[in-house]
Amino acid sequence: MQPALEPLDTAVLQLIAEEPRAGVREYARRLGVARATVQARVDKLQRLGVLISWRPQFDPAAMGYAGLAYVRLQLAQGKLEQTLAGLSRIPEVIEANAVAGDADLLCRVVAKDNAGLEDVLQQIIAVDGVERTSTEVVLSRRLMPRISPLIRKMHDELRG
Numbered sequence: 001m002q003p004a005l006e007p008l009d010t011a012v013l014q015l016i017a018e019e020p021r022a023g024v025r026e027y028a029r030r031l032g033v034a035r036a037t038v039q040a041r042v043d044k045l046q047r048l049g050v051l052i053s054w055r056p057q058f059d060p061a062a063m064g065y066a067g068l069a070y071v072r073l074q075l076a077q078g079k080l081e082q083t084l085a086g087l088s089r090i091p092e093v094i095e096a097n098a099v100a101g102d103a104d105l106l107c108r109v110v111a112k113d114n115a116g117l118e119d120v121l122q123q124i125i126a127v128d129g130v131e132r133t134s135t136e137v138v139l140s141r142r143l144m145p146r147i148s149p150l151i152r153k154m155h156d157e158l159r160g
Contacts, residue, residue, distance in 0.1 A: 005050070008033070010155035012041045013050070017148045020054065057145075060094070060110040067111035068138040071124060072103035079129030080104070086127035092120045103134065 008031070015027045024042060028035040045051040060068070075083050080098070087093045087107065095108040107124070111117035117137070125133060 005154065005158060007155060007158045008037075009041055009045060009050075010151055010158060012038055013045065014148060014151045014155065016042075016051065017151055065092070065110040065112055065116075067113055067117045068141070069109045069111070069117055070136045070138070071107045071109050071121065072099075072134040072136075073105040073107060073124070073130050074102070074132040075104040076129050076131050083127055083129030086129065087124065090120065090123050090127075092116075093124065 011031055012027060015022065015030060019026075024038050025035050028038040031038065042051065060066075073083070083105070084096060087096055087105075092110050093107050094110055097106045098104065099106045109117070109120055109124070111120050121133065121135060124130060
């Protein structure tokens with residue numbers, strides 16, 4: 001179900017996406033509306049589950065984890081939760097998504113180097129419930145995770 005968003009909601013989202021530290025008062029100034037209006041929209045966006053976090057983003061590569069790979073996992077039947085519990089104990093597994101297709105899970109994994117990646121893969125293979133893996137090593141990131149273009153599209157569609 002799509003939440004009932006209005007152009008002001010998407011305008012607020014765009015500002016938050018572009019400058020999350022600017023604050024409600026600055027957003028209100030830029031949009032030419034009252035601070036309370038922007039705060040009400042932020043509250044609405046959180047209540048609807050559109051705005052789910054104010055957490056900062058980190059670049060693992062800048063923290064010494066330059067290796068990035070996607071690992072597809074095929075799991076034993078009925079072992080999803082047990083496998084996820086095991087994967088959550090491996091710090092280098094930074095994301096896991098249930099997927100449809102040849103694999104059951106798609107994990108994003110970081111490592112300091114190729115030797116570190118091999119070690120992480122061995123830890124993943126040892127997790128109870130993992131039957132088979134397939135790994136795609138990222139050579140370079142060409143498009144970083146982003147949300148602003150989607151918000152702009154939604155804003156334009158709402159404005160007609």
